[in-house]
Amino acid sequence: MVSITRRGALGLFVAGAAGAAFPRLAFGQDARPSIRIAVPSLPTRNTLDPWNEQSIPGSRILQPNVWEGLLQRNLQGDLEVQPGLATDWKIIDDKIIEVTLRQGVKFHNGDELTAEDVAFSFSRERVFGSTEPAQGEALAQAGDAPKALDLPEALPSYARSLWPSFAGVEVVDRYTVRLHNGVGDLTILGRLAAAGTIGSLRSWNEAGSYAEWARKPVTTAPYITESFEPNATLTMVAFDDYWGGRPSIERITWVEVPEVSGRVNGLLAGDFDFACDLPPDQIKVIEGNPNFEIRGGAVQNARIVIFNKANELIANPLIRRAMTHAIDRQAIVDALWGGRTDVPNGLQFPSFKSAGMYVDGWTNPEYNPDLARSLLQEAGYNGELIKFPISNNYYVNEVTTAQVMAQMWKQVGLNVETPFTDNWGAVIKDPSTGVANWSSGASMPDPISGMVNNIGPGSFIRPEVWSNEEFDNLVGTLETSLDGTERRDAFARMMDIAEREDPAYMVLHRNASFTGVRKDIQWQASPDFTMDFRPSNWG
Amino acid sequence: MMSFALTRLLRAFATLMLVITFAFSILRLSGDPAIAVLGPMAPAAALNAFREAWGLTEPFWVQYSKYVLSIFAGDFGDSMRDGLPALPLVLERVPATLSLTIPSLILTLTIGIPAGIVAALHRNSLLDRTVILAAVAGFTVPSFVVGLVLVLIFSVTLGVLPSGGQGSWLHGVLPIITMSTVSIGLVARYSRSAMLEVLNAPYIRAASAKGLKWRDVIRLHALPNAILPLLTIIGLMVGSLIAGSVVVESIFSWPGMGRLLIISVAARDLAVVQCILILITVLMVCANLTVDLLQAWLDPKSRNKAHA
Numbered sequence: 089m090v091s092i093t094r095r096g097a098l099g100l101f102v103a104g105a106a107g108a109a110f111p112r113l114a115f116g117q118d119a120r121p122s123i124r125i126a127v128p129s130l131p132t133r134n135t136l137d138p139w140n141e142q143s144i145p146g147s148r149i150l151q152p153n154v155w156e157g158l159l160q161r162n163l164q165g166d167l168e169v170q171p172g173l174a175t176d177w178k179i180i181d182d183k184i185i186e187v188t189l190r191q192g193v194k195f196h197n198g199d200e201l202t203a204e205d206v207a208f209s210f211s212r213e214r215v216f217g218s219t220e221p222a223q224g225e226a227l228a229q230a231g232d233a234p235k236a237l238d239l240p241e242a243l244p245s246y247a248r249s250l251w252p253s254f255a256g257v258e259v260v261d262r263y264t265v266r267l268h269n270g271v272g273d274l275t276i277l278g279r280l281a282a283a284g285t286i287g288s289l290r291s292w293n294e295a296g297s298y299a300e301w302a303r304k305p306v307t308t309a310p311y312i313t314e315s316f317e318p319n320a321t322l323t324m325v326a327f328d329d330y331w332g333g334r335p336s337i338e339r340i341t342w343v344e345v346p347e348v349s350g351r352v353n354g355l356l357a358g359d360f361d362f363a364c365d366l367p368p369d370q371i372k373v374i375e376g377n378p379n380f381e382i383r384g385g386a387v388q389n390a391r392i393v394i395f396n397k398a399n400e401l402i403a404n405p406l407i408r409r410a411m412t413h414a415i416d417r418q419a420i421v422d423a424l425w426g427g428r429t430d431v432p433n434g435l436q437f438p439s440f441k442s443a444g445m446y447v448d449g450w451t452n453p454e455y456n457p458d459l460a461r462s463l464l465q466e467a468g469y470n471g472e473l474i475k476f477p478i479s480n481n482y483y484v485n486e487v488t489t490a491q492v493m494a495q496m497w498k499q500v501g502l503n504v505e506t507p508f509t510d511n512w513g514a515v516i517k518d519p520s521t522g523v524a525n526w527s528s529g530a531s532m533p534d535p536i537s538g539m540v541n542n543i544g545p546g547s548f549i550r551p552e553v554w555s556n557e558e559f560d561n562l563v564g565t566l567e568t569s570l571d572g573t574e575r576r577d578a579f580a581r582m583m584d585i586a587e588r589e590d591p592a593y594m595v596l597h598r599n600a601s602f603t604g605v606r607k608d609i610q611w612q613a614s615p616d617f618t619m620d621f622r623p624s625n626w627g
Numbered sequence: 628m629m630s631f632a633l634t635r636l637l638r639a640f641a642t643l644m645l646v647i648t649f650a651f652s653i654l655r656l657s658g659d660p661a662i663a664v665l666g667p668m669a670p671a672a673a674l675n676a677f678r679e680a681w682g683l684t685e686p687f688w689v690q691y692s693k694y695v696l697s698i699f700a701g702d703f704g705d706s707m708r709d710g711l712p713a714l715p716l717v718l719e720r721v722p723a724t725l726s727l728t729i730p731s732l733i734l735t736l737t738i739g740i741p742a743g744i745v746a747a748l749h750r751n752s753l754l755d756r757t758v759i760l761a762a763v764a765g766f767t768v769p770s771f772v773v774g775l776v777l778v779l780i781f782s783v784t785l786g787v788l789p790s791g792g793q794g795s796w797l798h799g800v801l802p803i804i805t806m807s808t809v810s811i812g813l814v815a816r817y818s819r820s821a822m823l824e825v826l827n828a829p830y831i832r833a834a835s836a837k838g839l840k841w842r843d844v845i846r847l848h849a850l851p852n853a854i855l856p857l858l859t860i861i862g863l864m865v866g867s868l869i870a871g872s873v874v875v876e877s878i879f880s881w882p883g884m885g886r887l888l889i890i891s892v893a894a895r896d897l898a899v900v901q902c903i904l905i906l907i908t909v910l911m912v913c914a915n916l917t918v919d920l921l922q923a924w925l926d927p928k929s930r931n932k933a934h935a
Contacts, residue, residue: 319887344882353782354791359792
C-alpha cells in the first residue's frame with residue numbers, strides 16, 4: 089500500500105521537489121534500508137582517521153563501520169578480542185607475534201588485502217613519524233617506503249602512546265606478517281584490536297595530501313565514505329564486496345545535531361532513525377512514544393573526579409580519603425541516572441575478565457560519613473574552601489552531580505564550591521583547584537589503556553596534579569611483565585594506592601550511552617560508545 | 628567628501644585592528660588550544676607536539692605580531708582542527724548562512740515596515756494595539772523558544788516540515804521564520820515610532836493645510852522622511868547577514884557561519900575565528916559606510932552637519 093505523509097503531500101503540492109526531504113524512506117532495488125543518525129558531533133578533527141580522531145565521536149562512527157583491524161573487539165559481548173582481518177596468530181617469542189591474514193579480503197578500490205598493506209598501516213609514514221620505540225630499536229623499512237604525506241602534528245605521539253615500543257612489521261609472505269615489539273608485551277592482542285586499523289597502501293600512495301586521504305579512506309570495512317562535510321553530515325554507502333557479508337543497510341547518513349532537543353525532536357518527527365547520546369532525563373520522553381525505545385546503557389568508561397595535589401589542602405591524603413568516604417555513589421546513580429548505570433568496583437571494567445586482569449573482590453571506599461568526619465578531624469581541616477570547577481555539562485549530568493556531591497561533602501563538614509569554567513581541562517593544573525571532573529575509559533581489556541594513560545607517567549596530569557613513586561614502579565611492571573598473575577597483582581596494588589592510600593581519583597559511576605531508536609529496527613547497542621552497523625548486527 | 632571618506636576608512640581600519648587584537652588576546656589568554664583541540668586526556672607528548680607545531684610555545688607578542696603580519700600578507704592562517712586554510716573553510720559556510728539570512732531580511736522588511744507604518748497610521752486603534760503586542764512578543768520571546776515551539780508544532784506534531792538540518796528548501800522554512808520573528812518585531816516597532824514622529828512634524832501639518840490629499844501627504848512627505856531613521860537599523864541587519872545566528876543555526880543544526888563560530892571558539896581555533904570576525908567586521912563597516920553615505924545623500928540636513 090502506498091502511503092503519503094503529510095510532509096510529502098505538502099512538498100508535492102508546493103513544488104514536487106520534496107523527495108529530498110525524506111531520504112530515510114528511500115529504498116534501493118533490493119529494498120535495503122537507508123538510515124539517518126543524529127549525533128552530537130561528527131569527528132572533531134575533520135578527518136575519518138581513527139589515529140587522528142581520539143574522541144568519542146570518532147569511536148562511535150569509525151570502527152568497525154569505516155575501519156577494521158587485524159583483530160577486533162566483540163561489540164555484542166564484553167569487548168573481548170576476536171579475529172578480524174587476521175584469522176590466526178601465534179607467539180614466536182616475547183617480542184614477536186606472527187599473524188596470518190584472512191585471504192580474499194577486498195579493499196574499497198578492489199585491491200586484495202596483503203601483508204604490504206599491513207606493513208604500510210604500521211609504518212612511520214602512516215603513523216609513527218619520527219618517534220622512536222620506548223624500548224628496543226625500530227625495524228628497518230623493507231622495500232619501498234610509502235609516500236610521505238603531511239601527517240597531523242599530534243598523530244605520531246598518539247600512535248606512540250598506544251604502541252610505546254612497537255618496532256615494525258616484517259613481511260613473511262603475501263598473507264603473513266610478523267609484528268615486532270621492543271619489549272615483551274602481554275597486551276599486544278588488545279592493542280591490535282583497539283588500535284590496529286588497516287588501510288590500502290595504493291590509495292595512500294595515490295593521495296594528494298593526508299587530508300584528502302583521511303576524508304575518504306580506502307579500507308576493507310563494510311561502508312565506503314560517500315561524502316563528508318565536517319560539522320554537518322557524513323554519508324557512507326554499502327561496500328557489497330565486504331568479506332563479512334553484504335551490508336544490510338544501503339546508506340548511512342550521520343547528521344551532526346548538537347542540541348539534545350534537536351536530536352529528540354528529529355527522532356520523534358521521523359527525520360532520524362537513531363538519536364545518540366541522550367541524557368537520562370530524555371528517556372521518558374522517548375519511551376512515552378510507542379514507536380521508539382532507548383537502547384544502550386553502561387559503557388566501558390567511568391566518570392571519576394581527579395584530586396589535585398598541587399592544592400595545599402588536597403595534598404593531605406586524609407582530606408582526599410575523607411572525600412571518597414563522603415560520597416554515596418549509588419544514590420547518585422539512582423537519582424540522576426534512574427539506576428540505568430552502575431558503580432564499578434574501582435577503575436576496572438567487565439572486559440578485563442577476558443584478559444585475566446579483573447581484580448575480584450575489589451571494592452570502592454565505602455560510603456561512611458562518620459569515617460569521613462573523623463578523617464577530617466585527624467587532618468585538622470577547619471572549613472577551608474575547596475574549589476571544584478565544573479563545565480556546563482561537558483559530561484552528562486555534570487552540573488547536578490557536582491551539586492549533589494558538594495552537598496554530600498557539606499554533610500561531613502567539607503566546604504566545596506563549584507564555580508563554572510569553560511576551560512575545565514586546563515584548570516585542573518591550577519593550584520587553587522582542589523577537585524576536577526574527568527572520565528577514564530579502556531580501549532582494550534587491560535588497565536594499561538585506562539588507568540595508566542590517565543594518571544600514569546606521561547599523562548596530562550603529571551607531574552603537578554598527582555604522582556606516586558610506588559605507583560610508577562608498578563606501571564613499569566604492568567608494561568613489561570609477561571606474568572599474568574604478577575600483572576594483576578600489580579594492578580590491584582595500583583588501585584590500592586590511587587583509590588585508597590594516596591587517592592589520585594575517585595570513581596563515581598560508569599558512564600552510559602543512551603540511543604533513541606525506532607522500535608522496529610533490530611540492532612543492538614554495544615557496551616561501548618561504538619555503533620556497529622555490520623551485517624552481523626542488523627536484522 | 629574626500630576627507631569624509633578618508634576619515635571613515637581610517638575608522639574602519641582601526642575597528643578591524645581592534646577586533647583582531649581583542650579576539651587574539653581573548654582566545655590565547657583564555658585557554659590552551661592544544662587542550663581544546665586534542666582534549667585534556669591527550670598524552671602529554673601529543674599536546675606538546677601540537678603546541679610546537681602551531682607556535683604556541685612562543686611568547687604572546689611574537690605570536691601576535693606573526694599573526695598580524697601574515698594577515699597583511701593575505702595569509703589568514705590554517706585551522707588548528709584539520710590544518711587546512713581557514714579562509715576557504717569560512718567562505719564555504721557563507722552560502723548556507725546567506726540562504727537563511729537573506730530570506731529572513733526580505734521577510735523582515737516586507738512585513739515589519741508595512742506593519743509599523745499601518746500601526747502608526749491607525750494609532751491607538753485595535754489594529755495598532757495588535758501590531759504592538761505581536762511586535763513586543765516577537766522580540767522578547769527568545770529565538771530558541773520560538774524555534775523549539777515551531778519544531779514541536781510543525782515537525783513533531785503535524786509532521787509537515789523537517790525538524791532541522793540542510794537539504795531541500797523545506798529545511799529552511801522553520802529557521803527563517805524563527806530568525807525573522809525577532810527582527811520583524813524590532814523593525815515594526817522602529818517603523819511605527821519613526822512614522823509617528825514624522826506625522827507629528829510641522830511640515831506634515833503644512834502639507835495638509837495646503838490642501839493635499841492625506842494619501843499624498845503620507846506618500847510624498849511622511850514616508851520618505853520616516854524611512855531615514857530606519858536606514859540605520861537596516862544597515863545593521865545587512866551588516867550582520869554573514870554572521871548568521873548562533874542560536875538558530877544550533878537549534879536547527881544548520882551548517883552555517885554561526886555554528887562554525889561556536890565550534891571554533893570552543894576549540895580556540897584562532898585562524899577560523901579571526902577569519903569570521905574579519906569578514907563580519909568588513910561587511911558591517913561597509914554597510915555602515917553605505918548607510919552614512921545614503922543618509923548624507925537623502926537627507927540634506929545631515930549633509931550640512933557633516934560640512935559644518
